[in-house]
Amino acid sequence: MANSKISEEEANQYAESIIDTINEPLIVMNHDLRVISASRSFYVDFKIRPEETLGRLIYDLGNKQWDIPKLRQLLENLLPRKTILDDYEIEHEFADIGKRTMLFNAREIQRKTEKERLILLAIEDITERKQMEEKLRLSEHRFRSIFDEGPFGMGLVKPDSTFIAVNKVLCNLLGYTEQELVGKRIADITHEEDNEKSREFLRQLFTGSTPVVRFKKRYVGKNGEILWVSITFSAIHDKEDNIPYGQIIIESLTESRKAAEKIHLMAYYDSLTGLANLTFHKELIKKTIAHARRYNKTAANIYIGLDRFQRINDTLGYSIGDLLLKTVADRLTSFLRKSDFIARSVEGEIKNVISRPGGDEFIIWTHDLHHAQDAARVAGRLLKEISAPYNLDGREVFITASMGIALYPDDGTDADELLLNAERAMRHAKSKGINNFYFYSKSMHSAVLEFLTLENDLHRALERKELVLYYQPKVDAATKMITGMEALIRWNHPGKGLIPPMQFIPIAEKSGLILPIGEFVIRTVCRQIKTWQEAGYKQINVALNVSNHQFEKNDLAGIIKAALQDTMIYPNCLGLEITESAIMGNTKRELQILTELSALGIELAIDDFGMGYSSLSYLKQLPLDFLKIDKSFIDGVASDSRDQAIVRATIVMAHGLNMKTIAEGVETEEQLSFLQEHGCDEIQGYLFSRPLPADQIQGIFAKDYL
DSSP, X not given: OOTXXXXXXXXXXXXXXXXXXXXXXXXXXXTTSBEEEEOHHHHHHHTOOGGGTTTSBTTSSTTTTTXXXXXXXXXXXXXXXXXXXXXXXXXXXXXXXXXXXXXXXXXXXXXXXXXXXXXXEEEEEOHHHHXXXXXHHHXXXXXXXXXXXXXXXXXXXOTTSBEEXXXXXXXXXXXXXXXXXXXXXXXXXXXXXXXHHHHHHHHHHHTTSOSEEEEEEEEEOTTSOEEEEEEEEEEEOOTTSOOOEEEEEEEEOHXXXXXXXXXXXXXXXXXXXXXXXXXXXXXXXXXXXXXXXXXXXXXXXXXXXXXXXXXXXXXXXXXXXXXXXXXXXXXXXXXXXXXXXXXXXXTTSOOOEEEEEETTEEEEEEEEESOHHHHHHHHHHHHHHHHSOEEETTEEEOOOEEEEEEEETTTOSSHHHHHHHHHHHHHHHHHTOSSEEEESSHHHHHHHHHHHHHHHHHHHHTTTTOEEEEEEEEEETTTOOEXXXXXXXXXXXXXXXXEOHHHHHHHHHHHTTHHHHHHHHHHHHHHHHXXXXXXXXXXXXXXXXXXXXXXXXXXXXXXXXXXXXXXXXXXXXXXXXXXXXXXXXXXXXXXXXXXXXXXXXXXXXXXXXXXXXXXXXXXXXXXXXXXXXXXXXXXXXXXXXHHHHHHHHHHHHHHHTTOEEXXXXXXXXXXXXXXXXXXXXXXXXXXXXXOEEHHHHHHHHHHHHO
């Protein structure tokens, strides 16, 4: 070989210096594709000896097991030009190691002449990698088939709850396209009442506290439809055991719920009217009774029977009869929703219900009533609702009803007993004449009727000027001179005579009539004071009582100011007596009202002191002028040491707070002596005068006020 050429020995040394340090299957070939060197990894990986390799053609190694036609053709085609081969895959069957998949890369080591070229061939056995890729491809194919074509809605969700992939079933279920759904947050399509629960389950999943969560919830479709679904949410872990996303599987429960609801409707509801049936009604009563027993509440079963309903069927036909029953059911439902006397129930609480046990009968069960009178008011209004005319297919139809009322716990303590007694009361009402109601208990019926009669009469008492004021003097305990008057209301009923306030004031408070009655008293007292002044009597102070309702619901100060302005009398002519309970509820509000009234110059007193639960720390803040000692303590003050101690302490406390005291109900000289001895400022009672009408009271105080 000429000096200008590289020797074979030099070429081998050069090639070995390149590859000896590399732990990969490598071959170095000369310009005619003969192997001049190979790496140790090549010999080991392909189970071939050096003597079967060096000096041989690349396709004639180890008894020609490297005779790979594709590789030979490729390399021979590359020889005339620059030799570059990138990531060329060839699958070949070897005698010793079987079928392998190899990745070839060829690079040229350039020399001065063509024959001085060296070619480096890198060989990578990628058989295992290809097998894994194929398994992964098949696995991905199976997953994609399940994901895309499975029977359930599926999606992949990131930790921020946004969808990154969804299948067709989920899109169809919710009514969105894939493009619309991907990128949405789960909260965007979840019913608002289920969002809190959904967020908590997602938190558990992505924090790793629970690998799989299952729950039921409601989605809202694109068209607004509510969809009940069953959710299975599982965590997907990466190599570092992080949770980059979760897989959600969604099964629609809407159809199964509809089927369950249909079964429920058949079992618990009347098919004609859609109202609850007797079975449901009994179950509701059982639940409500447990609630009422726990909280000491009253409930009522109102059993309604339509009067002479069979006549409708006989004359107009059963179709009109059915239509009438459905219309009555609608009226009752509407009434129950808007009735003032029936408790408002929020979701999760036991609700009032209307039921149809069958035929022409209905039942209303209502709970949390305050009084038996409330049930009577409900029944009275129901009679009016039902008796209003009906327009049925162009026909005007009239019908009335008879009703029976059974109260829990007075008339029964279980569902069957209450239903039976309410039905008995309804049958009794029918026997007494149509369009009426009766309580099961005779004594309750009489008491409620008397109450309602008085309430109805009281509504007309103001119009008919049946309410009158009586006046009782207040006397200085030491001098026995009249210091003022207390105005006391009476009802001069045309049939019952003079009715004292203890009988009709509770009715006025329950019915709301106390507000117009209270305003009537204020204006009447102011006019009477003006009348006395114009008759020549000197200025006199008249106190009147103010109810809790006037404090809570009325513009008390505004009404008093208007009355004073209309009559042009001084505010110090007027006094207000207020019970402890009226000013101990909302302390800030009461203090503001009392301060405003005191600033006008109106004299303020706490009535019946000692009967309530006054906070002494709060009492000292109030702008009061008098404490009025209740009659119950005065009754025993002459002989009962405990009453004596209470009265003495009250007088001392009042004086310490710069207030005067008035003792009411003074009837004996012994009571007066005790009060005088212990410094009571004023007294009031039968010892001096009973309450008298205005024209008679003038004679009593004339000598002091002329």
